Amino acid sequence: MASVIPQTEPFIREAVQANPALLSPDEGGISLRARMQCLVYAPFKAVVQRKKRVRALAGGPFLMVLDGLDECDNKDEVQELIDGMLAFFNENPLIPLRGFITSRVEEHIHSRLNVPAVRLDNLVDHCSDEDIATFLYILFEDGCRRNSVVRAYVQQHGEWPTPKDRRKLVGHIGGSFIFASAVFKFIMGVNAEGSHATTPMDRLPLALKMNPGLDGLYAETLSRSKDLPHFSEIISTIALLQAPLPTSGIAELLGIQTYEVVNVLVNLQAIIQVPGIDDIPVTLCHTSLRDFLTTVSRSGGFFAHPSHHVRIVLRCLEYQLRHLRKNPGLFIGSSERMLVDAYYASKYSAFHLNHGRGCFKLSEYNSAIHLCREALGIQPGNPSLIVALGNAVNYRANQTRSLMDFDEVVSLFRKALELPPLPHSDRSGSLGRLSSALVYRYRHTRTIADLQEAITLLREALELRPPPHPTRSESLSLLGNALLDRFERTGAIPDLEEANSLLREALGLPDPYRSLTLRNIIVSLQSTYNKTHTLCHLQEAISHCDELLTSQFVGHRDRAGWLRKMASLLQMRFNATGKKEDLAKVTALEEEATQLSASSAEPAGVVPFGATPLRSR
Structure with a gap:
């Protein structure tokens, strides 16, 4: 300060001469608050009170910047520093001095700064993708200019990246400048030693799969609240929600008090955005936190198990029913503004029902069905409630194999399809649900009429999802799988050929359920090879199986079965070509499959809503 405002220098010198301990942080027992008062506030105030022209203040107030305040280890001193600063400004409201503090949102800091005299601003609201893009542009411009390999590549191929x-x-970086810097260094090989076997151009696609490297921060931060009541339920809920909810919505969903949610989250503000206003959603500071919490090998005791979807869906259905009892017209034809948590319950209960499948006990399915029946009794003509009941009965039927349940599912989905659609409803989705229910029933009863109707409905659904419809891949996969069913029943080669064509197209599109399509086409191509003995079909099946094992089924509970599938495909190729390398791989695959335990560390994937799961063959 003395270098910018020389007039303060005599006052600072006088303070130090009167108490030399001011310059010795570890001596004299003088607090940081007292040091700031003697060395900053008092000298500055003395200069201003002399009412002489100060050049540094000609353009406006003097700005004092405290950067990275959260990095100070002594939380008590930090709080004293803030208290002293606020006290000085309260006593001197007109003084031309301002403080600018940057910090992560730690509770010991936020609790002191959350006062009327302070203007709080969340940098997450201002750190746009454009900022990250500009940051990367500058880094790459400089890095590429210095890298002879990249320069040669650009001369031949043009702009890179x-x-x-x-x-x-x-998009992958998700607003984190720290991660952006790490990604750039990885691509350019900044921290690598010696010569590189790969070029920056090779490493760029690998960078899109990079873990941000924040697992240590996540684990350390979460441990601050792990012993508090409801910690696991709150964190699992935030990780598994399809859309963010405010603290009050999370509390309502879990049947606890809002203050209990806040009590857990206040210590986690370094990694979770906790708004000071109750109706603003709680969000993650970086998308990688959700990946961390939903990957058991990374999160360990903090893992958000898929079984928590069961609790969420039951609470959604209970909450929805409670609001329907208060206002029977709430979800259709009501002018009343829907609460955000009521909207969430009505919109996303199906999502949690689907993603919790495999974790439901029969009694929990029964509870879900009972709640759906009660809600439908209040609004008998609501297609959404009919579908919700159909989904719940459908999943129970898959567990119990009850023909009565299969019949009810078909009846409910047929009724939903025949009702006048709600605004923004998706007829192709309704067709897919009914067709899947018919396929399920066909597999139980072997009534060919069900399968024929399902294929007709799936063709109509596919026509309603022309390219580039975002869920076209799902319709392609479902129709291809139904045609495989009919091929197994009739032996019609055209069905098999069409299934291959549909599944190939599905694999060429973005597909959140790619592993399901891969499993289907592997079986389809194997069947084609068995019929035609054309080696290219077997080669294609092996290629897809390799992708399934290397990128889709790592740690999956079904991995052992698909290792054996790969072994059988390689055995078939060995029988056809005599290639000895295949025989060696067969032995290794069978040994790995034998060593794997029956249950995997990672949960199995979830198939699309209404999708037809792979059959045992």
Whole structure:
């Protein structure tokens, strides 16, 4: 300060001469608050009170910046520092001095700064993708100019990274400048020693799969609240929600008090955005936190198990029913503004029902069905409630194999399809649900009419999802799988050929359930090879099985079965070609399959809503 405002220098010198301990942080027992008062506030105030012209203040107030306040280890001193600063400004409201503090949102800091005299601003609200894009542009411009390999590549191929690759990087980085820097260094090989076997161009696609490297921060931060009541339920809920909810919505969903949610989250503000206002959603500071919490090998005791979906869906259904009893017209034709948690319960209960399948006990399915029946009794013509009941009965039927349940599912989905659609409803989705129910029933009863109707409905659904419809891949996969069923029943080669074509197209599209499509096409291609003995079909099946095992089924509970499938495909190729390398791989695959335990560390994947799961063959 003395270098910028020389007039303060005599006052600072006088203070130090009067008490030399002011310059010795570890001596004299003088608090940080007292040091700031003697060395900053008092000298500055003395200069201002002399009412002489100060050049540094000609353009406006003097700005004092405290950067990275959260990095100070002594929380008590930090709080004293803030208290002293606020006290000085309260006593001197007109003084031309301002404080600018940057910090992560730690509770010991936020609790002191959350007062009327302080203007709080969340940088997450201002750190846009454009900021990250500009940051990367500058880094790559400088890095590429210095790298002879990249310069040679650019001369031959043009701009690198391409605008498309830059957009992908920005999306993957998720607003974190720290992660952006780490990604750049990885791509350019900044921290690697010696010569590189790969080029920056090779490493760029690998960077899109990079873990941000924040697991240590996540584990350390979460441990602050792990012993508090409801910690696991609150964190699992935040991780598994399809859309963010405010603290009051999370509390309502879990049947606890809002203050109990806040009590857990206040210690976690370094990684979770906790708004000071109750109706603003709780969000994650970086998307990788959700990946961390939903991957048991990374999160350990903090893992958000898929079984928590069961509790969420039951609470959603209970909450929805409670509001329907208060206002029978709430979800259709009501002018009343729906509460955010009521909206969430009505919109996303199906999501949690689907993602919790495999974790439900029969009694829990029964509870869900009972709640759906009660809600439907209040609004008997609501297609959404009919579908909700149909989904719940459908999943129970898959567990119990009850023909009565299968019949009810078909009846409910047929009724939902025949009712006038609600605004923004998806007829193709309704067709898919009914067709899947018919396929399930066909497999139980072997009534060919069910399968024929399902294929007809699936063809109509596919026509309603022309390219580039975002869920076209799901319709392609479902129709292809139904045609495989009919091929097994009739032996009609055209069905098999069409199934291959549909499934190939599905694999060429973005597909959140790619592993399901891969499993289907492997079986389809194997059947084709068995019929035609054309080696290219077997080669294609092996290629898809390799992808399934290397990228889709790592740690999956079904991995052992697909290792054996790969072994059988390689055995078939050995029988056809005599290639000895295949025989060696067969032995290794069978040994790995034998060593795997029956249950895997990672949960199995979830198939699309209404999708037809792979059959045992």
